[in-house]
Amino acid sequence: xxxxxxxxxLADGIAAGRPVALVAVVDGRGSSPGKAGDxxxxxxxxxxxxxxxxxxxxxxxxxxxxxxxxxxESLRQALPLLLKQTHRTIAGSPSGMIxxxxxxxxxxPLERSSLPAIEALLRxxxxxxxxxxxxxxxxxxxxxxxxxxxxTGWQEDGDGWRYLARxxxxxxxxxxxxxxxxxxxxALLVRLDFRVVxxxxxxxxxxxxxxxxxxxRLRCDYAGLGERIRAGRTSFVGIMTHDWQGxxxxxxxxxxxxxxxxxxxxxxxxxxxxxxxxxxPDCFHAPMGLPIGSHTPDEIAVSIAAEMLLVRSRxxxxxxxxxxxx
Numbered sequence: 521x522x523x524x525x526x527x528x529x530l531a532d533g534i535a536a537g538r539p540v541a542l543v544a545v546v547d548g549r550g551s552s553p554g555k556a557g558d559x560x561x562x563x564x565x566x567x568x569x570x571x572x573x574x575x576x577x578x579x580x581x582x583x584x585x586x587x588x589x590x591x592x593e594s595l596r597q598a599l600p601l602l603l604k605q606t607h608r609t610i611a612g613s614p615s616g617m618i619x620x621x622x623x624x625x626x627x628x629p630l631e632r633s634s635l636p637a638i639e640a641l642l643r644x645x646x647x648x649x650x651x652x653x654x655x656x657x658x659x660x661x662x663x664x665x666x667x668x669x670x671x672t673g674w675q676e677d678g679d680g681w682r683y684l685a686r687x688x689x690x691x692x693x694x695x696x697x698x699x700x701x702x703x704x705x706x707a708l709l710v711r712l713d714f715r716v717v718x719x720x721x722x723x724x725x726x727x728x729x730x731x732x733x734x735x736x737r738l739r740c741d742y743a744g745l746g747e748r749i750r751a752g753r754t755s756f757v758g759i760m761t762h763d764w765q766g767x768x769x770x771x772x773x774x775x776x777x778x779x780x781x782x783x784x785x786x787x788x789x790x791x792x793x794x795x796x797x798x799x800x801p802d803c804f805h806a807p808m809g810l811p812i813g814s815h816t817p818d819e820i821a822v823s824i825a826a827e828m829l830l831v832r833s834r835x836x837x838x839x840x841x842x843x844x845x846x
Contacts, residue, residue: 522645522687522688522689522713523559523569523570523687524642524645524646525569525570526542526559526560526561526568526569526570527561527638527641527642527645528569528642529561529568529569529570530542530561530568530630530634530638531635531638531639531642533561533563533568533630534630534631534632534634534635534638535635538563538564539563539564539589539629540561540562540563540568540589540629540630541561541562541563541585541588541589541627541628541629541630542559542560542561542562542626542627542628542630542655542663543559543560543561543562543570543572543581543582543585543625543626543627543628544557544558544559544560544572544625544626544628544655544683544685545557545558545559545572545573545623545624545625546602546624546625546626546655546674546681546683547623547624547673547674547683548621548622548623548624554571554572554573554574554577554578554623554625555573556623556673556674556685557685557687558570558571558572558573559572560572560578560581560582562582562585562586562589562627563586563589564586564589564590565586566582566586567582572625573623577605577623577625580603580605581603581625581627584601584603584627585601585627588601588627588629589629599657599658599659600626600627600628600629600655600656600657600659600661601626601627602624602625602626602627602657602681603624603625603626603627604622604623604624605622605623605624605625606622624674626655626683628655628661628662628663630662630663631660631662633660633662634662634663637653637662637663637664637665638663640665641653641663641665641687644688645687645688647735648688648689648692648715648716648735648736649688649715650668650686650687650688650689650690651665651686651687651688652665652666652667652668652672652684652685652686652687653665653666653684653685653687654666654682654683654684654685655682655683656677656680656681656682656683657677657680657681657682658680666684672684672685672686688713688715689713689714689715690713690754691713691714691715691754691755691756691780691832692714692715692716692717692750692754692755692756693709693714693715693716693717693756693757693758693828694717694718694719694745694749694755694756694757694758695709695716695717695718695719695734695758695760696719696742696745696757696758696759696760696761696766696770697718697719697720697759697760697761697762697766698718698719698720698722698725698727698728698731698737699725699727699728699760699762699817700727700817701760701785701817701820701821701824702718702727702728702731702758702760703727703728703730703731703733703817704817704818704820704821705758705820705821705824705825706718706731706733706734707733707821708821708822708825709825709828710733710734710735712825712828712829714756714828715735715736716733716734716735716736717734717735717736717737717738718731718734718736718737718738719737719738719739719740719742719745719748720737720738720739721739721740721741721742721766722762723739742761742766742769742770742773743769743772743773744773745770745773745774746773746774746776746777749774749777749779751777751778751779752778752779752780753778753779753780753835754780755779755780755781756779756780756781756783756828756831756832757774757779757781757782757783758781758783758785758808758824758828759771759774759782759783759784759785759808760784760785760808764786764790764793764794767784767785767786767794768794771784771794771795771798771800772798775798775799775800775801775804776799776801777801778801779801779803780803780831780832780835781803781805781827781828781831782800782801782803782804782805783804783805783806783808783809783824783827783828784804784805784806784807784808785807785808785809785820785824786806786807787807788807791806791807803831805827808824808827809823809824809826809827810823810826810827810830811823812826
């Protein structure tokens with residue numbers, strides 16, 4: 521997850537000279553409230569942004585972070601803490617939760633030396649790009665940038681540990697049409713870790729101009745979308761132009777392209793007429809969105825975002841299974 525709010529809170533705290541700490545789930549097994557990569561920013565006064573799963577497990581991590589930050593000058597030499605939480609009542613030291621899993625949570629106090637790396641992360645994430653970073657058990661280590669392509673996850677490092685993560689979107693959502701549904705959907709998909717590109721061929725469309733959520737806005741002819749959108753199982757496309765001619769043009773440009781998701785907004789009768797005579801891929805979804813009885817732009821956006829999430833999670837599960845077999 522990008523969690524720009526967490527990185528921004530940490531950067532602001534460091535820049536203002538306030539002690540802050542990054543709390544991160546770095547490893548987990550079984551059913552746990554927080555998953556590896558979940559992040560939380562904490563100050564002496566309490567949590568600032570993010571979550572590592574909520575409940576009593578998160579409360580315990582926040583309390584430990586606040587205690588660590590209260591040390592003042594000794595913070596410079598403080599070792600990052602590593603909490604192991606076991607969410608079973610029969611455990612030797614149960615966390616108080618009964619979901620059945622285990623997780624490790626790192627608490628890393630941050631100094632000004634971490635600010636350049638955090639600011640670089642913020643620039644990348646704000647542009648919708650992925651960024652790799654690392655934390656470790658060495659004192660004063662803070663946040664480090666890591667090279668792209670580095671294996672991520674929890675690693676034993678001699679007598680200590682190291683955690684490498686990749687933040688930011690690994691899928692790109694192209695929303696074709698800059699209307700009200702596109703505007704509402706952009707806000708959702710950015711928070712759900714998609715890189716969002718909105719395309720509109722008309723000029724002077726207020727909802728397109730007001731869309732400050734999307735990472736990129738393009739004014740372009742729909743007929744040329746096949747050349748702009750990258751083929752592959754990380755590209756999601758939602759067609760929602762202002763009229764059926766625009767929809768038909770987009771379908772003709774994209775029907776033969778390999779994509780993770782190709783969706784079309786509209787009624788069943790409209791879709792039947794638009795798709796007549798076209799050979800459409802297995803990834804085609806129409807009417808676009810899960811059937812939740814949606815009517816308003818916000819409700820429709822929720823239904824589409826949910827369907828895209830479902831497709832993304834299934835593709836991720838397929839990739840993980842393939843890796844286990846290889």
